[in-house]
Amino acid sequence: GAVVSQHPSRVICKSGTSVKIECRSLDFQATTMFWYRQFPKQSLMLMATSNEGSKATYEQGVEKDKFLINHASLTLSTLTVTSAHPEDSSFYICSAPGLAGGRTDTQYFGPGTRLTVL
Amino acid sequence: DAKTTQPTSMDCAEGRAANLPCNHSTISGNEYVYWYRQIHSQGPQYIIHGLKNNETNEMASLIITEDRKSSTLILPHATLRDTAVYYCIVRVAAGNQFYFGTGTSLTVIP
Numbered sequence: 001g002a003v004v005s006q007h008p009s010r011v012i013c014k015s016g017t018s019v020k021i022e023c024r025s026l027d028f029q030a031t032t033m034f035w036y037r038q039f040p041k042q043s044l045m046l047m048a049t050s051n052e053g054s055k056a057t058y059e060q061g062v063e064k065d066k067f068l069i070n071h072a073s074l075t076l077s078t079l080t081v082t083s084a085h086p087e088d089s090s091f092y093i094c095s096a097p098g099l100a101g102g103r104t105d106t107q108y109f110g111p112g113t114r115l116t117v118l
Numbered sequence: 119d120a121k122t123t124q125p126t127s128m129d130c131a132e133g134r135a136a137n138l139p140c141n142h143s144t145i146s147g148n149e150y151v152y153w154y155r156q157i158h159s160q161g162p163q164y165i166i167h168g169l170k171n172n173e174t175n176e177m178a179s180l181i182i183t184e185d186r187k188s189s190t191l192i193l194p195h196a197t198l199r200d201t202a203v204y205y206c207i208v209r210v211a212a213g214n215q216f217y218f219g220t221g222t223s224l225t226v227i228p
């Protein structure tokens with residue numbers, strides 16, 4: 001099946017610094033990728049849609065200047081958390097659409113990145 | 119916004135079938151039902167999806183009611199490794215976003 005990777009898997013940073021998270025589709029191309037955030041004991045919350053060659057679209061309430069998204073190629077999307085603060089500490093997960101069993105598409109998720117801001 | 123309702127938690131004895139229900143009473147004719155699961159601190163894993171016919175694969179079976187307002191995910195022989203949060207999601211196919219609900223936390227008991 002389709003594989004999506006994320007790097008790093010875990011990052012700890014100081015308040016005020018910026019952190020970049022990479023999401024790669026390893027064996028397929030993705031013109032669209034999605035970024036989610038998950039707080040402890042909560043469900044995944046969609047943050048934004050990353051579009052190759054154009055601007056990302058953000059869900060209501062998500063600050064686009066805070067969470068910068070760049071879809072540099074058909075296999076890579078990056079999420080940069082700018083001027084991170086402790087409240088940005090969360091589990092960040094990306095996904096990309098792929099084919100399930102050769103039929104209608106579905107979403108394949110990365111393993112997630114645990115961000116801790118001190 | 120999530121368009122599904124699931125019980126918060128369920129238990130299942132190891133080796134028995136786990137039946138996880140999902141209500142999606144406002145589902146549209148072109149929306150598929152997807153099931154994912156998330157084991158602690160990992161990304162969600164695709165299980166199965168369907169439109170209106172029942173579906174089966176190596177992991178599970180999906181039973182969708184005739185009116186499509188609800189569905190049931192069946193894990194035929196639950197193992198301890200099936201302990202996870204199971205999410206039922208409805209969406210239009212072909213690249214649209216997934217909106218997750220609260221899911222069902224399934225605990226498989228030895």
